[in-house]
Amino acid sequence: MKLNSTVAAALLGLAPELALATPDSADRCCRALSKSTVGSQVVYPGSDAYHESVTSYWAVNVQLEPTCIVQPHSADDVSSIVQTLTAVSGANSNASSRCQFAVRSGGHMTWAGANNIEPGVTIDLSLMNSTVFEKDAGIASILPGSRWQAVYEYLEGHGVAVPGGRTGPVGVGGFLLGGGNSFHGARVGLACDNVVNYEVVLASGRIVNANAETNVDLFRALKGGSSNFGIVTKYDIKTIDNPNMWGGLVVFENSTTDQQIPALVKFIDNIENDPYASWIGLWQYNSTTEATTITTPLDYTKPEAFPAAFDDFYRIPNISDSTREATLFNLTSELQQAEGYRDVFLTSSYYNSEEILYKMIEILNSKIDEAIPLATGEDWSIMVIVQPWPKILWQKNADNGVGNVLGLDRFDENMLQVLYDYSWDSDADDALFHRLCEEAMAELDAYAKSIDMYNPYIYLNYADKTQNPLRGYGDENVEFIREVAARYDPEGVFQTQVPGGFKVSKA
Numbered sequence: 452m453k454l455n456s457t458v459a460a461a462l463l464g465l466a467p468e469l470a471l472a473t474p475d476s477a478d479r480c481c482r483a484l485s486k487s488t489v490g491s492q493v494v495y496p497g498s499d500a501y502h503e504s505v506t507s508y509w510a511v512n513v514q515l516e517p518t519c520i521v522q523p524h525s526a527d528d529v530s531s532i533v534q535t536l537t538a539v540s541g542a543n544s545n546a547s548s549r550c551q552f553a554v555r556s557g558g559h560m561t562w563a564g565a566n567n568i569e570p571g572v573t574i575d576l577s578l579m580n581s582t583v584f585e586k587d588a589g590i591a592s593i594l595p596g597s598r599w600q601a602v603y604e605y606l607e608g609h610g611v612a613v614p615g616g617r618t619g620p621v622g623v624g625g626f627l628l629g630g631g632n633s634f635h636g637a638r639v640g641l642a643c644d645n646v647v648n649y650e651v652v653l654a655s656g657r658i659v660n661a662n663a664e665t666n667v668d669l670f671r672a673l674k675g676g677s678s679n680f681g682i683v684t685k686y687d688i689k690t691i692d693n694p695n696m697w698g699g700l701v702v703f704e705n706s707t708t709d710q711q712i713p714a715l716v717k718f719i720d721n722i723e724n725d726p727y728a729s730w731i732g733l734w735q736y737n738s739t740t741e742a743t744t745i746t747t748p749l750d751y752t753k754p755e756a757f758p759a760a761f762d763d764f765y766r767i768p769n770i771s772d773s774t775r776e777a778t779l780f781n782l783t784s785e786l787q788q789a790e791g792y793r794d795v796f797l798t799s800s801y802y803n804s805e806e807i808l809y810k811m812i813e814i815l816n817s818k819i820d821e822a823i824p825l826a827t828g829e830d831w832s833i834m835v836i837v838q839p840w841p842k843i844l845w846q847k848n849a850d851n852g853v854g855n856v857l858g859l860d861r862f863d864e865n866m867l868q869v870l871y872d873y874s875w876d877s878d879a880d881d882a883l884f885h886r887l888c889e890e891a892m893a894e895l896d897a898y899a900k901s902i903d904m905y906n907p908y909i910y911l912n913y914a915d916k917t918q919n920p921l922r923g924y925g926d927e928n929v930e931f932i933r934e935v936a937a938r939y940d941p942e943g944v945f946q947t948q949v950p951g952g953f954k955v956s957k958a
């Protein structure tokens with residue numbers, strides 16, 4: 452059954468002005484693009500380029516089929532695309548007749564519609580993927596469609612690094628707009644705090660720069676404010692001197708959980724004494740092996756073997772250990788997470804404590820037990836990823852002169868971040884895994900609130916569509932994002948015509 456967009460919007464509880472695109476209006480938008488100066492960059496279903504673009508999203512469930520995809524090569528192309536897509540509505544200015552479009556860089560966000568649209572037009576930035584190192588300024592100019600592993604490989608040739616994704620294929624564009632947690636975070640703060648200039652195409656098609664001197668309000672708002680203001684076509688980011696590190700994956704039996712937890716709480720509180728050390732913990736149950744393993748990427752951002760920061764973890768007997776001296780590129784090439792599954796992520800933040808971690812594991816295990824008899828697919832995984840979120844991430848060396856909109860500066864305690872991450876192969880299990888994952892997060896949140904260990908910050912880059920990460924930035928930041936969005940996009944194009952992602956109009 453095809454619903455008309457106004458009815459569909461009403462069913463989805465959206466305001467009518469956020470109505471979905473109709474196939475008819477999407478066809479008109481694609482035709483207009485095909486006739487424009489970027490016509491040769493528009494691809495349609497059936498072509499190889501279209502197929503390649505659709506299948507290059509990390510999660511299968513976000514591989515929607517847009518009416519057409521446009522693949523710009525430059526900021527000028529993006530500008531002309533935006534001008535075409537905002538002009539097509541013509542005299543008829545009701546929302547469902549306006550072009551609806553999506554913006555994607557690396558395509559790693561895991562909920563359908565964040566970075567893609569169907570029907571509608573997807574602006575795929577993946578051909579804008581080069582990096583230039585400006586040695587004298589110590590700056591890397593990175594285009595949004597780059598993948599971090601390519602950025603690292605290029606910069607390594609110049610003896611430098613940048614704070615970016617810890618899994619090689621992750622995209623640059625979305626990552627830097629939502630914050631960006633890297634191996635270097637405790638040394639230099641979140642990746643977004645290291646961006647010194649953004650080049651942005653506004654809804655009007657105008658190309659502007661935002662930095663500490665020009666468009667300072669936009670500069671600050673882009674540090675966490677995501678897709679609310681325009682399309683970023685270039686990021687200039689401060690480089691770090693040395694790409695050489697020590698690290699790797701250390702894998703443990705599930706039975707070592709009770710040793711990992713106290714070691715982790717201590718590690719998090721010690722990061723301010725040794726900000727070179729980075730630890731991530733992944734407790735993963737895999738249905739094909741019927742076992743839970745604990746994988747811990749231990750990474751040290753200088754080439755020093757077995758640093759004391761991880762001492763408590765070395766005492767726990769491991770199953771395998773790939774630690775070695777290696778570059779950032781090499782380590783992020785190793786640390787990958789299987790693509791090609793249906794995925795859901797939900798995330799929350801808590802104060803650093805053993806109670807939260809024990810509860811996190813108890814909930815993980817109860818959801819595994821619940822899924823085993825109910826899942827119909829062959830290959831699925833239920834995982835919890837825990838990451839230190841020490842206050843040094845937003846204090847001390849993180850200061851960039853203008854701050855950001857994440858609202859972390861309201862807090863003065865070390866935190867930890869929990870990400871429930873479920874992956875499965877069969878769409879028949881969609882409802883099951885979404886329910887279990889949402890319940891897991893809700894149960895941990897409720898427990899944390901009951902012991903006063905809950906923190907309202909929700910990391911946007913891991914958040915699900917059922918969550919409201921912008922609200923977690925605090926009222927003042929939400930108001931600031933709203934004002935900046937209204938100033939740079941007075942017609943609300945990025946609120947109504949670009950429905951994907953976390954929108955301040957819905958926060």
Ligand SMILES: Cc1cc2nc3c(=O)[nH]c(=O)nc-3n(C[C@H](O)[C@H](O)[C@H](O)COP(=O)(O)OP(=O)(O)OC[C@H]3O[C@@H](n4cnc5c(N)ncnc54)[C@H](O)[C@@H]3O)c2cc1C
Binds near residue numbers: 557560565617622913
């Ligand atoms: C396997 C995996 C590993 C990850 N590792 C890390 C990690 O180490 N650290 C970390 O902090 N996060 C990590 N993440 C989360 C990651 O930061 C987000 O998925 C992020 O969105 C990835 O950026 P992207 O370019 O792929 O985003 P996309 O999925 O392409 O886009 C995300 C959102 O940003 C918008 N957007 C994208 N580009 C632009 C642009 N140029 N201008 C305006 N809006 C834009 C999109 O419209 C969309 O709403 C990981 C995720 C996965 C799946």
Ligand SMILES: *[C@@H]1O[C@H](CO)[C@@H](O)[C@H](O)[C@H]1NC(C)=O
Binds near residue numbers: 543547548
């Ligand atoms: C909005 O425009 C579309 C396409 O032109 C049209 O079909 C629809 O009836 C209009 N809706 C309203 C509420 O005017």
Ligand SMILES: *[C@@H]1O[C@H](CO)[C@@H](O)[C@H](O)[C@H]1NC(C)=O
Binds near residue numbers: 577581601
């Ligand atoms: C940029 O993307 C193109 C097309 O996918 C690819 O061939 C090229 O290797 C990429 N460049 C870099 C630096 O990753």
Ligand SMILES: *[C@@H]1O[C@H](CO)[C@@H](O)[C@H](O)[C@H]1NC(C)=O
Binds near residue numbers: 708741812816
């Ligand atoms: C993992 O260990 C926990 C105890 O921490 C146990 O309850 C659970 O059953 C184990 N899971 C598996 C799959 O062995």
Ligand SMILES: *[C@@H]1O[C@H](CO)[C@@H](O)[C@H](O)[C@H]1NC(C)=O
Binds near residue numbers: 701766
């Ligand atoms: C893993 O175990 C091996 C064998 O006991 C040990 O030599 C190695 O140091 C351990 N690795 C880590 C990182 O603790």
Ligand SMILES: *[C@@H]1O[C@H](CO)[C@@H](O)[C@H](O)[C@H]1NC(C)=O
Binds near residue numbers: 777781
């Ligand atoms: C990383 O380095 C190891 C040697 O330590 C090598 O075997 C491996 O191929 C390298 N990986 C990449 C992606 O370069």
Ligand SMILES: *[C@@H]1O[C@H](CO)[C@@H](O)[C@H](O)[C@H]1NC(C)=O
Binds near residue numbers: 737739740789830874
């Ligand atoms: C489960 O493990 C198998 C074997 O290692 C692997 O191929 C598969 O990708 C894993 N499944 C998930 C959902 O991660």
